[in-house]
Amino acid sequence: MEILRDSILFLGICCSLISSFLEVSNAGYTLAATQSLKDNQTLVSSDQKFELGFFSPGSSSDRYLGIWYKNIPDKTVVWVANRDCPLHNSEGFLTLSGNGKLLLINETRSVVWSSNTSRAPRSPGAQLLDSGNFIVKDVVGDNSENYLWQSFDYPSNTLLPGMKLGWNLKTGLNRHLSSWRSSDDPSPGDYTYSVDPRGLPQLVLRKGSTKQFRSGPWYGEQFSGDRVLTANTVFKPVFVSNADEVYYTYETMDNIISRFVLDQSGLVQHFSWNDGHPSWNLLFTVQGDRCDHYGLCGSYGSCDIIDTVKCECLRGFSPRSPQEWKMLDWSGGCVPDDSHICKNREGFIKLTGLKLPDASQFSVNVSMSIKDCEAECLKNCSCVAYAKLDIRGTGNGCVTWFGELIDTREVANYGQDLYVRVAASELVSSAHRSKEKKQMVVAVAVPVALAMILLASIGCFFIWKRINGASKPNDQVSISGARNEHNDLELLFLEISTIEAATNNFSATNKIGEGGFGPVYKGELPSGQEIAVKMLGENSGQGLQEFKSEVILVSQLQHRNLVKLLGCCIQGEQRMLIYEYMQNRSLDSLIFDEARSSSLNWQKRKDIIIGIARGLLYLHRDSRLRVIHRDLKASNILLDSDMNAKISDFGLARIFGGEQTEAKTKRVVGTYGYMSPEYAIDGQYSLKSDVFSFGVILLEIVSGKKNRGFFHPGHKLNLIGHAWKLWNEGKTLELMDVMLENQFPASEALRCIQVGLLCVQQRPEERLTMSSVLLILDSETALLPQPGPPGFYAERCLPDTDSSSVGRINSDSNEISVKLLEGR
Ligand SMILES: *[C@@H]1O[C@H](CO)[C@@H](O)[C@H](O)[C@H]1NC(C)=O
Ligand SMILES: *[C@@H]1O[C@H](CO)[C@@H](O)[C@H](O)[C@H]1NC(C)=O
Numbered sequence: 001m002e003i004l005r006d007s008i009l010f011l012g013i014c015c016s017l018i019s020s021f022l023e024v025s026n027a028g029y030t031l032a033a034t035q036s037l038k039d040n041q042t043l044v045s046s047d048q049k050f051e052l053g054f055f056s057p058g059s060s061s062d063r064y065l066g067i068w069y070k071n072i073p074d075k076t077v078v079w080v081a082n083r084d085c086p087l088h089n090s091e092g093f094l095t096l097s098g099n100g101k102l103l104l105i106n107e108t109r110s111v112v113w114s115s116n117t118s119r120a121p122r123s124p125g126a127q128l129l130d131s132g133n134f135i136v137k138d139v140v141g142d143n144s145e146n147y148l149w150q151s152f153d154y155p156s157n158t159l160l161p162g163m164k165l166g167w168n169l170k171t172g173l174n175r176h177l178s179s180w181r182s183s184d185d186p187s188p189g190d191y192t193y194s195v196d197p198r199g200l201p202q203l204v205l206r207k208g209s210t211k212q213f214r215s216g217p218w219y220g221e222q223f224s225g226d227r228v229l230t231a232n233t234v235f236k237p238v239f240v241s242n243a244d245e246v247y248y249t250y251e252t253m254d255n256i257i258s259r260f261v262l263d264q265s266g267l268v269q270h271f272s273w274n275d276g277h278p279s280w281n282l283l284f285t286v287q288g289d290r291c292d293h294y295g296l297c298g299s300y301g302s303c304d305i306i307d308t309v310k311c312e313c314l315r316g317f318s319p320r321s322p323q324e325w326k327m328l329d330w331s332g333g334c335v336p337d338d339s340h341i342c343k344n345r346e347g348f349i350k351l352t353g354l355k356l357p358d359a360s361q362f363s364v365n366v367s368m369s370i371k372d373c374e375a376e377c378l379k380n381c382s383c384v385a386y387a388k389l390d391i392r393g394t395g396n397g398c399v400t401w402f403g404e405l406i407d408t409r410e411v412a413n414y415g416q417d418l419y420v421r422v423a424a425s426e427l428v429s430s431a432h433r434s435k436e437k438k439q440m441v442v443a444v445a446v447p448v449a450l451a452m453i454l455l456a457s458i459g460c461f462f463i464w465k466r467i468n469g470a471s472k473p474n475d476q477v478s479i480s481g482a483r484n485e486h487n488d489l490e491l492l493f494l495e496i497s498t499i500e501a502a503t504n505n506f507s508a509t510n511k512i513g514e515g516g517f518g519p520v521y522k523g524e525l526p527s528g529q530e531i532a533v534k535m536l537g538e539n540s541g542q543g544l545q546e547f548k549s550e551v552i553l554v555s556q557l558q559h560r561n562l563v564k565l566l567g568c569c570i571q572g573e574q575r576m577l578i579y580e581y582m583q584n585r586s587l588d589s590l591i592f593d594e595a596r597s598s599s600l601n602w603q604k605r606k607d608i609i610i611g612i613a614r615g616l617l618y619l620h621r622d623s624r625l626r627v628i629h630r631d632l633k634a635s636n637i638l639l640d641s642d643m644n645a646k647i648s649d650f651g652l653a654r655i656f657g658g659e660q661t662e663a664k665t666k667r668v669v670g671t672y673g674y675m676s677p678e679y680a681i682d683g684q685y686s687l688k689s690d691v692f693s694f695g696v697i698l699l700e701i702v703s704g705k706k707n708r709g710f711f712h713p714g715h716k717l718n719l720i721g722h723a724w725k726l727w728n729e730g731k732t733l734e735l736m737d738v739m740l741e742n743q744f745p746a747s748e749a750l751r752c753i754q755v756g757l758l759c760v761q762q763r764p765e766e767r768l769t770m771s772s773v774l775l776i777l778d779s780e781t782a783l784l785p786q787p788g789p790p791g792f793y794a795e796r797c798l799p800d801t802d803s804s805s806v807g808r809i810n811s812d813s814n815e816i817s818v819k820l821l822e823g824r
C-alpha cells in the first residue's frame with residue numbers, strides 16, 4: 001500500500017515536471033523561464049543553421065550540452081557548456097531559472113553547470129541565434145544586444161564569424177579558445193589561443209603557460225607578418241582596441257560557413273564548408289612554417305626560410321655562441337656587438353620586412369608619431385627598439401621595446417620596419433657600407449640610368465594604355481575586394497581582355513601544351529612579363545568565392561623551386577590560372593628526348609633532383625598550407641632559363657576543392673606510373689604518396705627512361721621494378737642513362753638510386769620523408785636502410801592513356817582500381 005502511494009506521488013511529480021518541459025523540438029528556438037530542454041530535445045536557430053542539445057563526443061558515452069551545425073551530417077560541435085562536468089546518462093536536462101540563470105541538472109537533481117548574470121531580468125528567455133550564439137536576455141522590452149549572458153563570451157575550441165577573441169577591460173572577461181583534451185573529451189586541453197593580455201595587440205598561442213606562436217602585432221589591417229590572416233574577397237579580419245575592449249574577430253562574405261578551430265595538437269586552422277563536395281575544406285593553418293615556432297632564433301635573432309630555415313642575428317648583433325650557431329643550434333640567440341648599452345648606443349638602424357618582435361616589456365602609445373617615438377626611445381637607456389604601430393588606422397601610433405627582442409622573422413612583402421638601437425660604431429660602419437655601395441653604383445649608374453629612362457617611358461606608356469583600357473566599360477566579371485595595398489588584387493584577378501591581348505586571342509601559335517584540364521597558352525603581359533595561361537575547364541565543383549580564396553592562398557606559396565602562380569582569370573564558367581612562363585619547358589621534354597638529354601650532365605641532373613626535393617619539402621613542411629601535390633610527374637616539373645627545377649600545378653587539388661581534410665578521396669587526382677599503390681587503389685593519400693611520385697621521377701632522371709612504357713627484352717617489369725632487380729643483382733649502375741657516358745661518381749649515383757628506391761617502397765611508412773631525402777642527398781655519410789621491394793613494380797597492361805592528359809579530376813577510383821587489378 002505504501003509502495004503504491006509512493007509511486008503515485010512520484011508519478012505526480014514526474015507529470016508536473018514533464019508538463020513544464022519544452023513541447024516543441026525542432027520548431028522551437030526560445031526557452032522561457034522554468035521551461036526545460038531534455039536530453040532528446042534540441043533548440044534550433046531560426047534560420048535552421050545551428051542546433052543546441054545534448055551529445056556524446058567521439059566514443060565517449062558521457063553527455064554534454066553543446067551547439068553544432070544542424071545541416072552538416074558529421075556532427076561538428078562548435079561550443080560546449082559543461083566541458084569539465086559531463087552528465088553520465090541521458091537523464092539530465094537544461095532549464096532556465098526565473099532569475100535568468102541557465103542550469104544543467106543531473107538525475108540526482110544537482111546543478112552540474114550553470115551560467116550567471118550580472119543583473120536580474122524581469123522575464124528571461126534563452127535563444128539560439130543564427131550566428132550560433134546562445135543567449136539569455138530579458139524578453140520584455142529589451143531588444144538591445146545587451147544580453148544577460150551569451151555563449152560567445154565563453155568560447156570552446158571554435159571561433160565563429162562575429163565571435164570576439166579578447167578582453168573586456170571593464171569586466172576583466174578574457175574570451176579565449178582552449179583546445180579539447182581529446183576527441184572524446186571536450187574539457188580544456190593544453191592549448192589556449194588568446195589576445196595577449198599585456199597590451200601588444202596580438203594573438204598568442206600557448207601550451208600551458210609557454211608561448212608557442214604569436215601573430216605579431218596588429219598593424220592597420222592585418223597582423224604584422226601574418227600572411228594568412230589578411231583580408232581577401234571572402235574573409236576580413238577585424239581588430240578593435242579602445243578603452244573598453246581589445247579583441248579580434250572576423251567577418252565572412254557571401255554566407256560562407258566558416259570556423260577557426262584550435263585542435264588538440266595546437267594547430268589553429270580555418271575551415272569552410274564546401275557545398276559542392278559536402279566536406280570541410282581546410283583553407284589554412286594560422287601558424288605555418290618553422291619560422292613561426294616562438295623564439296626559434298633566440299634573442300635578437302631573426303628567422304628566414306629560403307631553401308630551409310635559417311636564423312640570423314639582427315644587424316649590430318652577433319651569435320652568443322658562434323660554435324652552437326654553426327651547428328644550427330640557435331637557441332642561445334645573439335648579443336650586441338658593442339655592449340656599452342647606453343654610452344655608445346645612440347642611434348637606430350632601420351630593418352625592413354620584419355614581423356615585429358616580442359619582448360618582456362614594451363610600451364604602446366596609439367597617438368604618438370614616429371618622430372616622437374624615436375625621441376622617446378632615445379631618452380631611456382633600456383629602450384632597445386621602436387616601430388610604428390598604427391592600430392587604429394589613424395596614421396599614428398608607436399611601440400617601444402625594453403629588454404631582449406625575440407621572435408622576429410623575415411616576411412617578404414608583408415613585414416614592417418623596425419628601428420633597432422645600435423652602437424655609434426655600427427652606425428658609422430653601416431653608413432660607410434652604404435657609401436661604398438654608392439660608389440659602386442655610380443660606376444654603373446650612367447648607362448643603366450639611360451636604359452631606365454627608356455624603360456620607364458615605355459612602362460608609362462603601357463600603364464597609360466592600361467588605365468585607358470580599364471576605364472572603358474566592359475561587361476566582364478570584375479572583382480573588387482577588400483584588400484590592403486600590400487597585395488594588388490588587380491594583379492591576382494586579371495581581366496579576360498588582358499589575357500586575350502597577351503595570348504593573341506588564344507591563337508594556335510601561342511598554344512604550348514595540353515594540361516590535364518585543357519590547353520596551355522603562352523602569353524606576354526604589357527609589362528613584358530611572360531606568362532603561361534592554363535585553362536581549367538568548367539567542371540570544378542567549387543563555388544566562385546571559394547575558388548578565389550584558394551587562388552589567393554595558393555599564390556602566397558612562394559619558393560625558388562615552385563612555379564609562381566601569378567593569378568587567375570574568370571570568364572563565365574571558364575577559369576584560367578596564370579603562371580610565370582618557364583623558358584626550358586618541362587622535365588619530360590628534356591630527359592626523355594635523346595637530343596636534349598645529352599646536354600644534361602650528372603651535376604645538372606643532381607641539381608634538378610635536389611630542386612624538386614626542396615620544393616616538395618616546402619609544400620609538405622615549411623609552407624603554411626601543408627600541400628600534398630598529388631600529381632607530381634616529370635611533365636609537372638618545369639625548368640627556368642637557368643635550368644632550375646620548379647614544381648608546377650601544386651595546389652591544384654586545393655583549387656579544385658579536393659577534400660583536403662580527409663585522407664581518403666573518391667576522386668583520384670593523379671597519373672598512372674607516378675601514383676603510389678595505396679592512392680591508386682584505395683584513394684588513400686598522404687605526404688608519402690608524393691614521396692612515391694618523387695622516387696619515380698628521380699629514377700626517371702638518372703635513367704632517362706619513363707616508368708610507364710618502360711621496355712626491357714629480358715622481363716616485363718616497369719622502370720622501378722627494373723631498378724629493384726638491378727639493385728638485387730648488384731648491377732645497379734646499369735640503370736644510369738647511357739647519355740651520361742659514365743661521367744659520374746659511382747658512389748653518388750648509387751646513393752641517389754638507393755634514395756629513389758627508398759621513396760618507392762610498397763608501404764608508405766617505409767618510404768623516406770622529404771626532409772630525410774634532402775639530408776641524405778646532401779651528405780656523403782648518412783646511413784641508409786636497404787630498400788625492400790617497391791610498390792607497383794610489376795604493373796603491366798594498364799589502360800594506355802597518355803599520362804599528360806588523363807582526365808584526372810573526374811576519374812573514379814573504383815574504375816582505376818578495377819583496371820589495376822585486372823592488370824595483374
Ligand atoms: C524523449 O524521451 C522521453 C522519455 O525520457 C519520451 O517519453 C519522449 O517520447 C522522447 N521524445 C522524443 C522526441 O524522442
Ligand atoms: C549529480 O551531480 C552531483 C554534483 O556534481 C554529483 O555529486 C552526483 O554524483 C551527480 N549524480 C549523478 C547520478 O551523476
Ligand SMILES: *[C@@H]1O[C@H](CO)[C@@H](O)[C@H](O)[C@H]1NC(C)=O
Pocket residue numbers: 115116117118
Ligand atoms: C560567473 O561565473 C564565473 C565562474 O563561476 C565567475 O568567474 C564570474 O565571476 C561570474 N560572473 C559574474 C558576473 O557573476
Ligand SMILES: *[C@@H]1O[C@H](CO)[C@@H](O)[C@H](O)[C@H]1NC(C)=O
Pocket residue numbers: 365366367368369372
Ligand atoms: C602618447 O603620446 C602623446 C603624443 O606624443 C602624448 O601626449 C601622451 O601623453 C602619450 N601617452 C602616454 C600614455 O604616454
Ligand SMILES: *[C@@H]1O[C@H](CO)[C@@H](O)[C@H](O)[C@H]1NC(C)=O
Pocket residue numbers: 361363380381382383402
Ligand atoms: C625606462 O623605461 C623603463 C621601462 O618602461 C622604466 O622602468 C624606467 O623607469 C625608464 N627609465 C627612465 C630613466 O625613464
